Amino acid sequence: MIVTSVFVITGANGGLGVSLAREAHQRGFQIEAVSRSPRSHELPDEVEFTQMDCAVQDEASAYWENLAQKYAASQDIVLFNNAGKYLNKPFTATEMAEIEQAFQANFFSSVYMSKGFASHFNSGTIINLNSYAGLHPKADLSVYGAAKAAQAYLYAALREELPSGAFRIMNLYPQRINTWSEEREADTIDKTEAAQWIIDMALLRGSFEITDCTLVPFGETP
Template identity: 35%
Template sequence: MELKNAVAVVTGANRGLGRHFAAQLVERGAKVYAAARRPETVDLPGVVPLRLDVTDPESVRAAARTASDATLLINNAGISTGAPLIAGDVDEVRREMETNFFGLLGAARAFAPVIESNGGGAVLNVLSVLSWLHPAGLGSYSASKAAAWALSNATREELAPRGITVSALHVGYMDTDMAAAVPADQKSDPAEVAAQALAGIEAGLPEIVADELTRQVKRSLAEAPQSNAA
């Protein structure tokens, strides 16, 4: 997909990786709707602030009506509560799934007809190394990202006949607010990750694996899970 003159909707565009996506798309000559729950927090020049809360279906539908010229959806908005699956607050588990899985699905369902009507385009889902690696302490987040991986694979097949490609970005820790507690030497530069992902969209890649840790984890998928038996 050619990004120059594309019309992109970037969710969670007011900070972190989403802000880098929006800024780089503007630099590439795209029109950008910078979507956020509070559009007044979007401070990037050259973008169109757009109210969009991925957990509010009417908000998503309204955003799709406003951004009726969209050809690219970047499903970037997400949360991490740190909830384990057994001991964690089940409401936090549900909130994470509502945002990281149903939020992506709702946005894709709302924008697929828009993108198709504009001649086709692309969807990028921002996932994680934890799509494939599932530590107990981040069980809820991992489960939501694993579900979003399945969503990406299934919707890729479903949307292909409608002229819409679906790419999934898998990445480890980035230097953003969400990973503030992680040591700096373990984090990727989100600007570089955004650039890799945009290049992947242009190339039509189904999967973009952004760092060495994530590549190592992907290679280990065929191995048997480690037993914790005594």
């Protein structure tokens, strides 16, 4: 099966993930949405959906094996690593199980998805929805920020490691997005506007090898 572009969007059970899927669908792209939660009623009917946990290695591996049977190895794939779990809690009050879960959700989920992607397809684009916390340490975000910082380092290094020109990588570091609220909160980025901007970035193919972007509320200066 050959189509122009396939957008694989993780964390597509609501919020920014659903906004990305809806925006990309409106622009005519093939969408493969992924979430560990059941399918959201907000997803357009035409969007393909798979319920699986990106933070479980075996599930991620099986997902890419199935996708490789569906699409040719030369298919243009754009992977949006959007799945994650926010943790705002003092380090000393955080249980070890919570720390491990935070790294599984915010770091290893993208590792498993990207590894499967690069193992089955010859080229493509990886867009990481990282976090401002991954660049700027802040109290009570130590664990969450550390997981996001690890993600940032990994993909910066992969730009140098993966075959030149084959895989384009972009890290986005948004500040607060109104992920779950239907109303625009103060000092937040509207998820619909953010999705439009992110899809625009996905189409600027030449920028992924060299650009890290800090996304702040629109109208403000980074």
